Amino acid sequence: MNEAAPQTRIQKRNTRVILDAALEIFSQHGFRGATLDQIAQAAGLSKPNLLYYFPSKEAIHVALLSGLMDTWLDPLRRLDPEGDPVEEIVGYVRLKLQMARDFPRESRLFANEIVQGAPRILDQIEGPLKALVDEKAAVIGTWAEAGRIAPLNPHHLIFSIWATTQHYADFDAQVRGILPADAAPFEEAETFLADFFRRALSIR
């Protein structure tokens, strides 16, 4: 079997269906809390059929995580060293919040994994993720040194952006439990976070 090149279109379709179902289940229950039967049912397939496309439960999980990592990092990659510093960062905040709104399952998948020590993706964190963050932190650092934004630790600034935006996906249950029933968390958050980061960053 040629693993590098997935062949038939039915194979492509089923792996997609499986990964989507697995995302739904894993993000809701975590790796250990999810069962192959649940994933199989959500995918509309039988359990042995799942294991025809993926060798194990863990293989599905790993495939999900590494396949999603790129998408997840994309907004940060777009932070432009040539742009206006405050607008670039606030724009990144907005993009990240939109991702939390539009892809909450992906956010919770990572959250589940990292809260439990990131056993399956620690190497990806220490490798490509760290490299990208270091690169962009350096950009923000030069902005700070040039006096174009407030002098704040760039790495921790990035952490604060991740924390505040992903909060609305990962802790959705808490946010909605506290806000009034008719509130629109993500719309309110967009206004708040844009103001908030703009105030913290701009030099006056």
Next chain:
Amino acid sequence: MNEAAPQTRIQKRNTRVILDAALEIFSQHGFRGATLDQIAQAAGLSKPNLLYYFPSKEAIHVALLSGLMDTWLDPLRRLDPEGDPVEEIVGYVRLKLQMARDFPRESRLFANEIVQGAPRILDQIEGPLKALVDEKAAVIGTWAEAGRIAPLNPHHLIFSIWATTQHYADFDAQVRGILPADAAPFEEAETFLADFFRRALSIR
């Protein structure tokens, strides 16, 4: 059995030992990922002995969550309406960050629970937690209206404090994977967050 008043001192000791062991295991693996055998071993007791003190695995989990909720909310309760607005809020940030540093297991326990939809504590969130947050948000709201801090949505300001501080406990694996090996995440975070919130809040 009188449930309202735990009797013997051996009962008190063992329930404490069990809850501490359960905190360790649940916070590392989540509810579904933790096993009674793991908890029993961590507590130095046999599995049937655990179930002599608690009727079920879920009962241990619930006891932990509700017992910790009070402690967890204490810093917010101390936010003083009569104090200096910016200093009160920055002080709250500091306290919350210290809790993340000193009680990461508690933080991760809640994180695990809420990420998965808070099925076991949704009523506590919508009840006492919401009440306290609404009360303190109102205080912050009057500060904002009086022009003593920047005009920011109080509820979302509180969310941003929770998100940024708990991030260092819940996503510790990621933070340490990205920061240099010799970094001191919590010390850096204290400086960063104090500056950050002070800049965002203060009127200049």
Next chain:
DNA sequence: ATTTCGTTTGACCGTTTGGTCAAATCCGGG
């Protein structure tokens, strides 16, 4: 029509898991 290869499944297996129970052990008060 037959071959061939990709796909699907019912039945099954060994292990793990939460929980039970009767019997044994411990321990303080009389």
Next chain:
DNA sequence: CCCGGATTTGACCAAACGGTCAAACGAAAT
């Protein structure tokens, strides 16, 4: 020292779980 209730445990159970396998099915090509 003895008694009765509190405590502890080895043995056990049923269900759930991840995973296997041989057999059946499907469809396209010859």
